[in-house]
Structure formats: structure tokens, C-alpha cells
Amino acid sequence: MKLTIIGTGYVGLVTGACFAEVGHQVVCVDNDVSKVELLRSGGIPIYEPGLEELVRKNTADGRLRFTSSTAEGVEKSEVVFIAVATPPQDDGSVDLSFIEKVAREIAAALTNYKIVVDKSTVPVKTGEKVAETIKRYCKARVDFDVVSNPEFLREGFAVEDLMKPDRIVIGVRSQRPVPAMKNVYAPFNAPIIVTDINSAELIKHASNSFLALKISYINAISVLCEATGANVQEVAHGMGMDERIGRRFLNASLGFGGSCFPKDLSAFVKIAEQEGCDFALLKEVQKINASQMDRFVKKIVDTLWVLKDKTIGVLGLAFKQNTDDIRMSPAIELCQRLQKEGAILRVHDPKAMEKASAVLKNVIFVKDMNELADGCDALVVATEWEEFKKLDLERARQALSHPILFDGRNLFDPAEMERLGFIYKSIGR
Ligand code: UDX
Numbered sequence: 001m002k003l004t005i006i007g008t009g010y011v012g013l014v015t016g017a018c019f020a021e022v023g024h025q026v027v028c029v030d031n032d033v034s035k036v037e038l039l040r041s042g043g044i045p046i047y048e049p050g051l052e053e054l055v056r057k058n059t060a061d062g063r064l065r066f067t068s069s070t071a072e073g074v075e076k077s078e079v080v081f082i083a084v085a086t087p088p089q090d091d092g093s094v095d096l097s098f099i100e101k102v103a104r105e106i107a108a109a110l111t112n113y114k115i116v117v118d119k120s121t122v123p124v125k126t127g128e129k130v131a132e133t134i135k136r137y138c139k140a141r142v143d144f145d146v147v148s149n150p151e152f153l154r155e156g157f158a159v160e161d162l163m164k165p166d167r168i169v170i171g172v173r174s175q176r177p178v179p180a181m182k183n184v185y186a187p188f189n190a191p192i193i194v195t196d197i198n199s200a201e202l203i204k205h206a207s208n209s210f211l212a213l214k215i216s217y218i219n220a221i222s223v224l225c226e227a228t229g230a231n232v233q234e235v236a237h238g239m240g241m242d243e244r245i246g247r248r249f250l251n252a253s254l255g256f257g258g259s260c261f262p263k264d265l266s267a268f269v270k271i272a273e274q275e276g277c278d279f280a281l282l283k284e285v286q287k288i289n290a291s292q293m294d295r296f297v298k299k300i301v302d303t304l305w306v307l308k309d310k311t312i313g314v315l316g317l318a319f320k321q322n323t324d325d326i327r328m329s330p331a332i333e334l335c336q337r338l339q340k341e342g343a344i345l346r347v348h349d350p351k352a353m354e355k356a357s358a359v360l361k362n363v364i365f366v367k368d369m370n371e372l373a374d375g376c377d378a379l380v381v382a383t384e385w386e387e388f389k390k391l392d393l394e395r396a397r398q399a400l401s402h403p404i405l406f407d408g409r410n411l412f413d414p415a416e417m418e419r420l421g422f423i424y425k426s427i428g429r
Contacts, residue, residue: 001024002024002027002077002078003024003025003027003077003078003079003184004026004074004079004081005028005119006030006082006083006106007030008030008036008045008083009046009084009085010046010048012028012030012084013028013039013046014153014158015119015162016028017051018054018162020054020064023063023187025063026058026064026065027065028064028065028067029066029067029069029072031068036067039055039066040066042055042059046324046325047323047351048158048323049157049322050160051159070102070105071109074109074110077114079114079115079117079180079181079184080106080115080117081117081118082102082106082116082117082118085098086099086120088262088263092269093123093266093270094122094270099118100133103116103137104133106134107134107135107136108139110138110140113144113145114144114145115145116145116146116147117146117147117149118130119149121150121151121205121208121264122204123267123270123271124201124202125198125201126148127148127173127198127201134146145172145173146173147171147177148169148201149168149181150203151204152204155258155320155322156321157322165190167190168185168193169195169203169204170194170200171194171199171200171201172194172197205268208260208264208265209264209268212261212265212282213281215249215251215261215289216288218232218236218250218252218428219252219255219288219428221235221236222252222428223295223428225428226429230428231428231429232252232428233252236251251409253292253409254293254382255289255290255292255293255296256330257319257327257328257329257330257333258327259319259325262328263328265282265286269283293333296334296406296427297334297337297341300406301341303378303406303425304378306342308341308342309342310344311343311344311345311346311375311377312343312344312346312376312377312379312380313345313346313347313366313378313379314331314334314335314346314347314380315381315383315388315391316348316349316382316384316388317335317349317382317383318351318383318385319331320383321383321385321386322385323352324349324351324355325352325355326359329352331349332359332360334380334382335347335363335382336360338380339362344364345364346364346366347360347364347365348365348367348368348372349385350387369387369391370392373395373400375399376399377401377402378400378404378405379396379400379405380406380407381406381407381409382408382409384409388411393412393417393420393422394420397422402423403420403421403422404422405422405425407426408426408427410426410428410429412426414429
């Protein structure tokens with residue numbers, strides 16, 4: 001099929017590349033001309049495993065093209081996906097101005113029937129507004145359908161999630177766009193759920209909020225575990241064996257971050273408020289997440305006492321593993337909190353150091369994770385990178401002035417750390 005994706009951020013670019021990979025003809029549109037040029041020349045603006053190869057291959061095979069013209073994208077395709085940013089505003093609500101602008105641009109370019117699909121995460125009832133806007137700004141009397149098709153990919157696993165989705169959600173006002181939408185997704189062999197537009201939009205916010213709730217739930221349990229001497233990982237394992245609960249997203253941590261969970265929670269609370277509902281449960285999820293960071297900082301301060309002029313080595317800057325994304329990263333927040341206490345920081349991240357250098361000032365970036373401990377008073381794990389498990393602990397113990405390691409991601413085994421001679425403090429164990 002001929003498909004256009006407007007917006008080449010995480011969702012747009014990975015979607016475009018994966019659609020091309022399964023055989024569709026894809027045009028990716030972005031109004032950032034320099035980004036379009038970078039993509040045309042084979043460059044990738046983000047780190048995402050497998051994406052670069054996919055973009056190169058499909059561009060070379062002629063199935064994936066990039067342009068800065070929305071009109072060209074609309075003209076060339078039967079289905080136009082909107083995948084632009086929906087950033088948070090100060091009051092927690094979502095800024096929909098990019099969606100509105102793209103809707104107007106699509107309207108101006110419409111000359112025959114198109115399916116306009118919203119893939120960005122948006123508040124419920126946005127589809128209605130998009131339809132109204134296109135109708136208002138379209139000069140000719142052209143038929144179109146608006147569809148909601150939320151994306152559930154995780155950063156760091158985006159290609160994998162897109163190629164093997166758990167489900168595809170398609171929200172429609174009429175049955176007319178359903179066969180075409182089913183054709184778009186036929187190569188992915190995933191269950192397709194067809195709903196009304198409002199339900200599809202709600203599925204996205206409800207899913208992300210539920211996953212955030214699951215993390216806050218296990219984080220609340222981790223507090224009880226620390227108070228009673230229980231082990232949160234054993235509790236999570238025991239709970240997760242129940243198929244109704246499931247083990248995933250039950251990893252206790254110093255808190256969740258990223259460009260989705262914090263933003264989507266605030267947005268969902270706000271959406272509920274606008275509909276006259278107080279979503280107190282989600283406010284509690286936010287509170288638990290903030291207190292998890294407070295408790296972790298307190299643990300470090302209680303152990304090291306005065307942080308002023310102490311050197312701390314921080315492992316991890318990205319908001320999670322397998323990405324260079326530092327938006328709303330708990331690791332960055334932790335660094336800033338430690339700096340406020342007067343600590344000197346040495347930091348390492350396998351992929352996020354360049355992006356972190358724009359926001360973290362007066363820190364020492366260390367390329368080799370095994371050299372991070374040199375001259376440090378303590379080490380802190382802030383991101384769950386798998387490769388941190390391969391840290392040369394023997395070397396680190398010798399390099400540290402005192403063998404203290406705070407693990408905000410429970411990467412190491414407490415018994416083994418004790419055997420190696422570490423004072424080891426993790427979450428809920
Ligand atoms: C999330 C959703 O998972 C995805 O479906 C949606 O499309 C976008 O938002 P993402 O933000 O990429 O994806 O990352 P995710 O893997 O969900 O992790 C979010 C945060 O939660 C990270 O900071 C991660 O470290 C943290 N986390 C995750 C935990 O603290 N514990 C867990 O058990 C899982």
C-alpha cells in the first residue's frame with residue numbers, strides 16, 4: 001500500500017521503516033529540513049537498536065522516502081498517519097498544536113478520499129477535533145475518514161515491538177476505512193481490535209497509566225520489603241507467576257521516567273478532571289514515583305552523610321536501557337539532586353552521554369565504565385543497562401575509597417556483593 005507518515009520522531013520513523021520493511025511504499029514527512037536531509041543521507045537522529053539498518057535497506061530498495069512537504073506526502077498516499085509530538089504543558093494537559101497544524105495541512109492538500117490516521121498519543125475526543133478541523137479547512141468537498149491507531153512501542157525495543165505487536169487497535173467512525181487499515185497491518189500477523197475512536201484513544205492512556213501503576217505498586221511493596229527484611233524481587237516473582245498478574249513491569253526501581261509515562265499520567269489525570277472525574281488513584285501513582293526518588297537520595301545521604309566534595313560515580317543517564325533518550329530520566333534527576341547536595345559526579349552511559357552533556361554541567365563523563373570508580377567514594381546504578389552487570393566489580397572495589405554501591409535498579413545480587421566486600425544498598429531488598 002502507499003502510506004505516508006507525518007513526523008519522524010520515535011513513533012513516526014520506526015513505523016515508517018517497519019511499514020516499508022513489510023513491503024509498503026512509504027513516504028516520511030518532517031518539517032525539519034535538516035532532519036530530512038540527514039535521513040536521506042542514511043543518518044539516524046536517534047539511537048534505536050536495528051533502526052539504522054532498516055532505514056538504510058528500505059531507502060536503498062526504494063520503499064522508503066523522506067520529504068519536508070506534507071502536500072507531497074498526502075498526494076502520494078491512500079493512508080496518511082499523523083505521528084507528531086504531543087508535548088506536555090505546565091498544567092499537565094497536552095499541547096495539541098502540532099496535531100492541529102498537521103490536520104490543517106492535510107486539509108489543504110486533500111483532492112480525493114484519504115484515510116487520516118492518528119498515531120500520536122492524544123486525549124480522548126481528539127479524533128473528533130481532527131475530523132472537524134479537516135472538514136473546516138478543506139476547500140474542496142472531499143471525503144475522508146479519521147481513524148485512531150495508537151502505538152504501543154517501547155523505546156529501546158521499538159523495532160521488535162512494531163514488527164511483533166501484541167495487538168493493533170483501530171478506532172473508527174464508520175466501517176469504510178476498516179478493510180484498508182486491515183491491509184496495512186496484515187503482514188504483521190497480530191490480532192486487530194476495531195473500536196470506536198474515543199475507545200481507541202482511551203486504550204492508549206489507560207494502558208500506559210496501568211503500566212505506570214504496576215511499577216508504582218511494586219515500588220510501594222519495596223518500601224514494605226525494606227521495613228520487614230523481605231525481598232521485593234522474590235515477592236515480584238511470586239506475584240508474577242500468577243498469569244492474571246504477570247511478571248513484567250514489576251521491577252522495583254528508583255522510579256519510572258521517559259517521555260511517555262510521566263506525561264501520559266499527568267494528561268490522563270487532567271482529561272479525567274475535564275470530564276468531572278477525580279482520578280485520585282493515578283495521583284497516588286505519581287506520588288509513589290516521586291517518593292521512590294526521595295527515598296533513594298535519602299539512602300545515599302544517610303550512608304555517606306555529607307555529600308559536599310564527595311565524588312560519586314553514576315552508572316546510567318538514559319531513562320532506561322537501550323536508548324540515548326534522557327527525557328524525564330530518573331538518572332538525570334538523581335545526578336542533579338546529588339549535585340545540589342554538593343557531590344562531584346563522574347558519570348557513564350553506553351549511549352546517552354552526548355545528549356546528557358547538554359543538560360548536565362560540571363560532571364566528568366567517563367567513556368569506560370570500568371574506569372568510572374577511579375577516585376570515587378561510592379558508585380550508583382541509575383539505569384538498567386544489561387551491560388552494567390558485566391562491570392569489573394573486583395576492580396571497582398579496589399578503585400573506590402570505600403566499597404559502597406547504591407543500586408537503583410537491582411542489577412546485582414546482594415549476597416554476591418557482600419561476598420565481594422561491598423556495602424551494597426538496593427531497592428526493596
Ligand atoms: C512506554 C510503554 O511501555 C509503551 O507501550 C508506550 O508506547 C510508550 O511508553 P517507554 O517509555 O519506551 O514505553 O519505556 P518502558 O519500557 O515502558 O519504561 C518506562 C520507564 O519505566 C523507564 O524509566 C523504566 O526504567 C521504568 N520501569 C519499567 C521500571 O522502573 N520498572 C519496570 O518494571 C519497568
